[in-house]
Amino acid sequence: MSVLLIAEHNNKNLKPFTLNAITAASKIDSEVHVLVAGSGSESVAKEAAAVPLVKKVLHCDSPNYQNYLPENLAPLVTKHSEKYDHIVASANTFGKNFMPRVAAALDTSQVSDVIKVKSPDTFVRPIYAGNAFATVKSNDKKRCVTIRPTSFEPAPKTGGSAQIDKVDAADIPNFSKFIKREETKSERPELGTARIVVSGGRGLESGENFKLINDIADKLNAAVGASRAAVDAGYISNDHQVGQTGKVVVPDLYIAVGISGAIQHLAGMKESKIIVAINKDGEAPIFSIADYGLEADLFKALPEFLSELNKLNTIQK
């Protein structure tokens, strides 16, 4: 009984969500092995080996794995899956892309987006965009599982010294090619992992007015989010979208400004620890899930909010 966890990284460092996935994997079985497949990725293998919950690192270094094309990565995972009962990865665009290929190759039914591990074969996962939770039991012998990273704490990073085994590469099919990646550059924390998120909706009325949101976000060291309505109206780019069809966020503090609270938006943020809603429509559905609601004109409230924040001696980072 052991778990093979597929590490997400950029060939230099582990991506933070890999640590959350390690925590989830350790709840399935304590024998967690991590596969690092990359190119020039020695530092990643070392970083994974230093995670105390990791018992062994399988390291495969080849230019074929530089950009984790699923057509190349899935055969490698399949090749090294034999000794494992569970194959685990994060349910983000990395894990979602390759894991079903592994599951199909192993003829196993994948369990996606797990938010709770009840036992090695029983998991809780959200369905209908989080409007219901399903408890499911996998009857496959070998199980492919993707986990929702924000539902698990990140594993401690240092103190371990797992063995690093070099493993063989797999044949690649040679029918897909990576061309480029354009990463959204931002000085602010990443939306998916930020401790605080400040989001704007259609109530902002224009892209320029998002400056009001940005100013608050900078003061709080927060990420900037948006409702689908604001994205569709062209106020802000779609990588800021929070909701059923955007990102699911679980920050300590979520501040929704000028967002009415459509089902599709709530699905992406309602698990946040504290929710604040600022809206001039007192009947807006967002108030029904907000811990603190402020019925006010955002164009007055946001500058006031900033000046109140400026009065504070300290702000948690």
Place this chain on the structure above:
Amino acid sequence: MKILVAVKRVIDYNVQIRVKEDGSGVHTDNVKMSTNPPDDNATEESVKLKESGKVKEIVAVTIGDDKAQETVRKALAVGADRGIHVKSDTYIEPLGIAKILKKVVEKEKPDMVFLGKQAIDDDCNQTGQMLAAMLNWPQATFSSKVTLKDKSMEIVREIDEGLETVEVNLPAVVTCDLRLNEPRYASLPNIMKAKKKPIDQMIAKDLGVDITNRVQQLKVEEPPKRKAGIKVANVAELVSKLKNEAKVI
């Protein structure tokens, strides 16, 4: 070239779903059903490729009970040429769905299969990738821009970090993001015309593939409810509550 587009019938995205008291699932009786939203994007992109002259035929396929045919009719009304309905009265997991679609692909021999990136009911996000693996084809998931070339496609994908561009050889599987295009509405004359387009029927369990479900649904429940919050009178009170009561800033 030829495209197979797969469409699924789901509870409409605007419906607030209700969990059954006995924990066996969600209420579907008298609930508005529609085509899974990103499947509409898959159909739309297929139709656009046909309009560009590069694609000669679009075949729309669905798997489900008799009412699932509505989703195929909708695809026919916006431009698909003919339909296939694989009948099944019971829920089939993505693994089984992918096996059925593989059978359909082997029969139809399309150059591309278009699907939505994810169904908004079970939220699995597996079918397209599994189908690609079973066919030993490349895939492009979360596609937001498709450029068809002679023997390949260049695709822009929406990933967590931003955008990624890949080139996949044909034949290939494409799963579509909502940002790929703006699905059109069917005009009344086209809806009438679609009624005359043929829909072939197959029976899922007669296709000779193992579609037994491997994952057992033990219980469906409502997510924990948030406790009712309070309204604050002004910004100063809000900041004070966040600082001293919630202790989050």
